Amino acid sequence: MVAGETLPAVDDADIIAESLEHPERFSALFDRHAGTIYRYVSLRLGPEIAEDLVGDTFLIAFRRRGSYDADFRDARPWLLGIATRLITRHRRREVGRYRALERRAADAQVEGPEETITRNLAAASSRAALLRALSRLSRGDRDVLLLVAWSDMTYEQAAHALGIPVGTVKSRLNRARRKVREALGGINPLQEDSDG
Amino acid sequence: MDELKPLLAELEHRPPPTLARQRLRLDEAVARAGRAGRGPARWFGGRRLAVGGALAGLAAAAGFAVPALVGTDTPAYALTKNPDGSINLQIHEFRDPDQVERDLAKLGVRADITYLPLGKRCGNSRGRLAPEDDVKIPLEMLNSKDPKVREEVWKRLDSRASARAVRAKNGITIYPEHIKPGRTVVLEVMENSAEPDGDRPRVLWQFGSRLVVGPVAPCQVVDDPTAHEIGDATPPPGS
Numbered sequence: 001m002v003a004g005e006t007l008p009a010v011d012d013a014d015i016i017a018e019s020l021e022h023p024e025r026f027s028a029l030f031d032r033h034a035g036t037i038y039r040y041v042s043l044r045l046g047p048e049i050a051e052d053l054v055g056d057t058f059l060i061a062f063r064r065r066g067s068y069d070a071d072f073r074d075a076r077p078w079l080l081g082i083a084t085r086l087i088t089r090h091r092r093r094e095v096g097r098y099r100a101l102e103r104r105a106a107d108a109q110v111e112g113p114e115e116t117i118t119r120n121l122a123a124a125s126s127r128a129a130l131l132r133a134l135s136r137l138s139r140g141d142r143d144v145l146l147l148v149a150w151s152d153m154t155y156e157q158a159a160h161a162l163g164i165p166v167g168t169v170k171s172r173l174n175r176a177r178r179k180v181r182e183a184l185g186g187i188n189p190l191q192e193d194s195d196g
Numbered sequence: 197m198d199e200l201k202p203l204l205a206e207l208e209h210r211p212p213p214t215l216a217r218q219r220l221r222l223d224e225a226v227a228r229a230g231r232a233g234r235g236p237a238r239w240f241g242g243r244r245l246a247v248g249g250a251l252a253g254l255a256a257a258a259g260f261a262v263p264a265l266v267g268t269d270t271p272a273y274a275l276t277k278n279p280d281g282s283i284n285l286q287i288h289e290f291r292d293p294d295q296v297e298r299d300l301a302k303l304g305v306r307a308d309i310t311y312l313p314l315g316k317r318c319g320n321s322r323g324r325l326a327p328e329d330d331v332k333i334p335l336e337m338l339n340s341k342d343p344k345v346r347e348e349v350w351k352r353l354d355s356r357a358s359a360r361a362v363r364a365k366n367g368i369t370i371y372p373e374h375i376k377p378g379r380t381v382v383l384e385v386m387e388n389s390a391e392p393d394g395d396r397p398r399v400l401w402q403f404g405s406r407l408v409v410g411p412v413a414p415c416q417v418v419d420d421p422t423a424h425e426i427g428d429a430t431p432p433p434g435s
Contacts, residue, residue, distance in 0.1 A: 010335050018335075023229040028335040030219050035211040042209035050209065055218030059225055101207065130203050149200045180200070 012075035016068045026065065030058050033076055037083050040150065044087050046097050057083045072160060077153055081161030084143050095135045102131035126184055133183035137176055144169050145176035275299050278369075286367035290387045300381075305372055307381040308412045314386045314402070319418030322382050323408035328357040362405040379407040384415065 012029060019026035037057055042050040060082050061075075072078060087094065105128035134142060147158045148169075155173075159166045272289040273296055283303055285296065293309040300307045310318060331352050337345050353359060361374035362381060375381065385403040 010338055015335055023226045024223075025335065026226055027219065027223055030222050031336060034215055034218065038211040038215055039208040043204060043207045047209040047212070051212070051215055051218055054215060055221045058218065058222045062222060062225055062229070127203055127206065130200070146204070150204045 011073040013068070013070040013073045016065050016075065017070060019062075019065055023062075026062050029061070029075060029079075033079055034058065036076060036151075037079055040080055040146075041083055041087060043150065044094050044097075044146065045090050046093075049090070049093070053083060053086050056086055060086075069160070072157070074157075076151065077147075077157035077161040080147060080151060080153075081163065084147065084162065088139060088143075091139060098131045098135035102128045102135070105131060129184045130180065133180040136183075137179060140164075141172045141176040141179070144172040145180070148173055275303070277303060281371070281373060283370040283372065284366055284368070285370065287385065290385070300370075303372075305370055305375065305381060306379070307383055308408075309383045309385065310415045312384060312386045312415070312417060315420055316386065316417050317404070317420040318384055318415035320413055320416040322406075322415065323380070323412045324410050326357060326376065326379050326407040326409050328376065329407040331356050356406075358406045361407065362403075364403070368403060375407065378409060380409075380412050382406050382408050382412055386420075 012032070015025055015028050019029075034054055038050055038054045041053045041057075045053065057079060061079055064082075068075070068078065105124045134146075137145065143162060144158055147153050147161060148155070153161065155166050155169045158169045162169070272287070272291050274284075274286045274288070275296070276284040276286075278284060283300070283305065285300075287296075290311040293311050296309050297307050308322075312318070333349055333352050337349050340346065340349075357374055357376070358381070361371050362383065363369050363371070368383075368385075370381065383403060383405045
């Protein structure tokens with residue numbers, strides 16, 4: 001999904017198509033993408049249940065491979081979409097995780113030279129603000145924000161992943177961005193026109 | 197949005213080695229599906245050659261493409277039976293494959309020959325692959341650039357019955373002793389009709405072969421963007 005990335009000779013859609021006749025080939029998809037799915041699930045729910053959810057994601061994907069849209073040569077949006085729907089069932093855990101991490105960020109003790117302290121405090125502060133914002137976003141807004149911001153998905157891929165129209169992706173993303181921006185106050189790491 | 201990434205990255209965890217357990221779960225489901233029969237959508241078999249395409253690409257990339265062909269005042273092709281029982285096919289013009297098939301049949305070889313312009317290939321599976329021609333190569337191996345892995349890929353490709361039965365030697369040479377009864381040699385020959393410009397090497401023609409049991413479906417022509425790759429000029433081991 002990164003611009004300029006070279007796709008391998010055999011892409012994900014090929015593997016999925018192959019697996020219709022040769023189910024064992026589907027495991028290649030796990031080898032390619034299980035790490036990415038794990039990192040995504042662990043970001044949202046923590047490491048405790050992430051492993052099981054990765055397994056569930058691939059089992060569901062395997063069962064649904066017959067309806068895969070081969071126009072999407074990269075299967076990550078599809079897999080991340082399945083994982084997102086599984087994450088939704090653990091909403092309370094997700095929000096609880098952000099709040100716990102927010103408290104930890106707010107209580108962070110920093111040591112060292114003054115310059116380092118200032119920088120670390122600023123980082124901890126923006127981290128706490130982001131976590132607070134994430135815990136307050138609606139589920140749909142959070143799904144879109146995290147998919148697009150974390151995985152570099154295009155709007156079209158996010159729409160495909162979540163099974164919603166592209167226009168909905170854009171409106172949710174705008175709303176989520178605005179809320180995170182407000183929460184971050186002057187820090188504003190999301191301003192797109194920022195010159196850095 | 198890029199500025200948000202480092203903050204989010206701090207929240208994620210590294211995949212642990214125990215994630216392999218989840219692959220076992222998937223493997224078990226996959227094995228059950230395998231035992232339950234073929235995949236859920238055989239109509240999708242038209243894409244089966246996706247790997248075939250990759251193999252063709254690999255073959256071209258590794259120098260499998262065979263430079264050939266001069267002269268047009270000769271017959272379209274020449275078939276010669278060699279003392280060792282092998283049959284040599286030299287194609288001078290890419291026309292009348294049916295006649296080649298008939299002549300090969302007289303020599304005891306059932307063949308299905310398709311001529312294609314370079315840049316095209318048959319996108320369908322053509323028929324049921326003979327078991328002795330069905331090689332298992334994991335996709336990770338096909339994608340690997342590791343010379344050792346590539347060598348192993350070539351070893352497995354060369355272990356196919358069709359690799360022994362149809363070789364790129366003096367044109368194309370067919371070895372009937374490697375063709376079991378009831379098999380059809382499915383041969384797809386791709387010609388580059390563009391005039392050579394002499395400035396750079398190019399693939400002149402290449403072929404793909406396999407052994408099929410039962411009926412052979414007509415070729416459904418699709419694009420093969422890998423066809424013009426000259427590759428890294430590393431010939432397959434043993435060639």
